[in-house]
């Protein structure tokens with residue numbers, strides 16, 4: 155392991171912009187870098203089907219046939235502002251210059267993968283087959299992962315390297331989420347002359363929202379009203395009002411119950427005031443629940459313990475590519491990758507965490 159080389163790799167990768175939808179330049183650079191490490195790299199046809207100029211990038215390097223093939227997955231896209239990232243190497247951490255994100259989400263794991271494999275090759279280590287899946291559009295709805303054909307994979311055990319937290323931790327549970335878009339139509343009337351002839355869509359929506367269970371529902375479930383718009387002028391009883399909501403839960407049945415309660419609140423208010431309700435519910439991603447005896451958990455534990463780390467497992471509040479791959483039948487685990495304050499201009503990664511992430515990736519490869 156060469157920390158300086160790892161830091162260089164990381165700072166080079168974050169300087170290549172790859173905001174969601176515009177991953178191609180970065181993807182080509184990754185292809186080149188992993189080909190130099192002996193991987194066969196290819197793009198799928200996701201660019202024709204999802205909002206990105208690049209396909210997902212898949213890589214494989216055959217290894218010892220008696221070892222378990224393992225898959226690493228990272229996303230290539232970043233949130234905004236992710237153009238012109240100038241990484242600042244400080245005493246104990248790397249930050250952006252404060253005007254952009256740092257993109258340690260998700261390039262710290264990618265740099266760590268490169269350093270882990272490169273350093274193992276320098277030691278002529280005998281390794282198993284390694285597969286790589288670099289997705290597009292994760293940050294804007296896991297578009298690439300949804301499109302990716304997992305039947306081309308040789309392995310079944312996948313480490314989705316995409317989570318905050320100190321290396322040694324891992325995520326085994328992630329929620330399912332639903333979005334609701336509701337439009338209430340009342341009746342317009344002159345607010346001063348004949349207000350009794352109107353049905354205020356805004357008032358009806360307010361009543362529905364007031365009656366709705368929202369925010370923290372229980373340990374595993376949350377809900378929120380995100381946006382509300384409606385009406386046209388102060389002197390007109392509002393004919394229309396539109397609101398968007400979300401709900402999340404670690405349990406599918408709890409999510410279903412929560413969504414039903416939200417819809418019920420909307421329906422009740424509309425019925426009472428003779429307004430019309432139109433709504434749609436979209437489930438954004440499936441839940442993730444990894445069993446403690448999954449091969450990914452066992453392998454991760456063994457790898458972490460070999461480095462003297464204490465493996466710990468917890469739940470997260472957001473979805474990622476892992477939710478999608480798990481639903482497609484892969485045995486996934488999301489190791490913590492050290493990234494901190496991701497999705498903000500304050501994002502940083504501690505040098506210690508970057509180093510132990512690369513060591514952990516090495517240990518996962520050699521333990522498999």
Ligand SMILES: [Zn+2]
Pocket residue numbers: 229259260316317
């Ligand atoms: Zn991420």
